[in-house]
Amino acid sequence: MRLFVVLAEELHFGNAAQRMFISQPAFSRQIRALERCLGVDLVARSSRRVELTPAGQALLPEARTAVESVDRIRHVAQAQIRCVQGRLAIGSIGAEAQQPYTRAILAELRARNPDLKLDVCSLDIAHHVLALTQGEVDVAFLLSPMPPGIETLTLATGPRVACLPADDPLADRTSVTLAELAGRPVVDVPPECPRSWWNFWAVDPRPDGTTVRYGPVVHDVEALFLAVAHGEAMAFLPGAAQTFFPRPGVHYVEVSDAPPATAALAWMAKNRTLPTINAIRRAASAVLQRTSASGPGG
Amino acid sequence: MRLFVVLAEELHFGNAAQRMFISQPAFSRQIRALERCLGVDLVARSSRRVELTPAGQALLPEARTAVESVDRIRHVAQAQIRCVQGRLAIGSIGAEAQQPYTRAILAELRARNPDLKLDVCSLDIAHHVLALTQGEVDVAFLLSPMPPGIETLTLATGPRVACLPADDPLADRTSVTLAELAGRPVVDVPPECPRSWWNFWAVDPRPDGTTVRYGPVVHDVEALFLAVAHGEAMAFLPGAAQTFFPRPGVHYVEVSDAPPATAALAWMAKNRTLPTINAIRRAASAVLQRTSASGPGG
């Protein structure tokens, strides 16, 4: 079942078997067993070409959702284990983990709950929402907007910068407008990433109504920087990227008229009542109140 | 996994094992293996009481969806087999299979496609929508309204009747109003049946804004008639029930002011293009055109 999904991606028994860490004959037998079990041929194989039959194509999305749901079971089980162990899995996208507010919240959380174990991990562009929805992490420091089912607490708001190749005519400006960037392709993200989220980050559609042309798909920020440095496309990032991600061949220019970006602490709405999640929510609220109180005063 | 779902329903190892057609020790071992595999205890068992742990409760819905999606795989595979074999699985709820338009459509379909094999089965109240969405049947003769994702072709529209216990003061009337029926509990349906569908059939909320009180849950029409005959609740049915379901202790009375009911041929929107489904759609359209053409003329 999972093997079938992998085979559909690879269209090659040897490679697929390797990905699943079993020998190729074993893989072949499993697929054949699945076909016998279901009563339909799923893949048409000649020893030179492997392709899905119509039945295989029809079954592929169903198989995918089935595999996803058993993955979800594992993740939810892990979340339950963490819950009884007093553990909290925290994810963070890009440079959010290094931001002052994030560090302050984690410090506050540790101070308030000395027995709470924190598992912090970084999330890449492709999977940050999946990590939350599938329960791989309990909470995450992310960038809005989040899709329905995810609740957020706004942590900070700031300008966005354009991420341009060094040889772009605009690369050395101190500020640009969306109109000046019109026509430049924007790095794309894989389909498992919610479209609405990336549309916001690509400013698609633009204020003038035009839609964005997309460049190569990247799965993480380093791939994004490589794509930009190669001149294949541009990207929009939160202003903090400027200081946290200096990269050769990549210049940052503030975009004066893009809607501001919002950093947020996010969690699944259905998990709102979990004690560990409540703990970090309270810690975050405390830090925000303290900051806003001291801000005008200092 | 599936065993866990069954155990959660039965809360009894022996009964659950029997439902799964394996011995009780084997069942017990499987559950324990699942717990070891996930790393969490799912059920708290004393030899007198079996109950779900919090982790088990959290995992139960996920396990359910996982089981459902593998069931869907089997059903979609069956649909594919039918497709290559030139078979069409047709479902029908209540008396729809016996209605003249249904019989005419099936006759037309057989006449146009002599090689097409038809598998007709009846669907009960609880599962008629699931049978479509999970691919157990390709098309179905149902009663509107259908939830999104299901397309319909309207076949007939007619008044609704109240289904009342024989000793109800209104049971021998020729016509009643919703206002006269106010306060009477209505038979309920299990949760796997879309709420919007049953709300329509229970006329909930009523035109005056009041909500309906529900009686016992029934899974099929015969259970519905028993509940009504016992005086536990009333029900609303299409007028045709009057002639097709004479039952002791059950009287039918036309409801003068209930919105009319619509019988329809239904299929999954995503399957619209399948040749077998197209065939029955065309047959149905032809029958409808012929009927409407001859109607005014005769």
Place this chain on the structure above:
DNA sequence: CAGCGTTACGGTCTACGTAAAAATA
């Protein structure tokens, strides 16, 4: 011939059922 999928074979691991034991109210 070279690459790739399939079949053959020997060994291990899982999972069943029956029967006996342990645990709880």
Place this chain on the structure above:
DNA sequence: TATTTTTACGTAGACCGTAACGCTG
């Protein structure tokens, strides 16, 4: 003490990996 879950044990089937085979371009 009675009901229900768990452990013990012997067997049948599933699955893996290595190696040999067959097919296609």
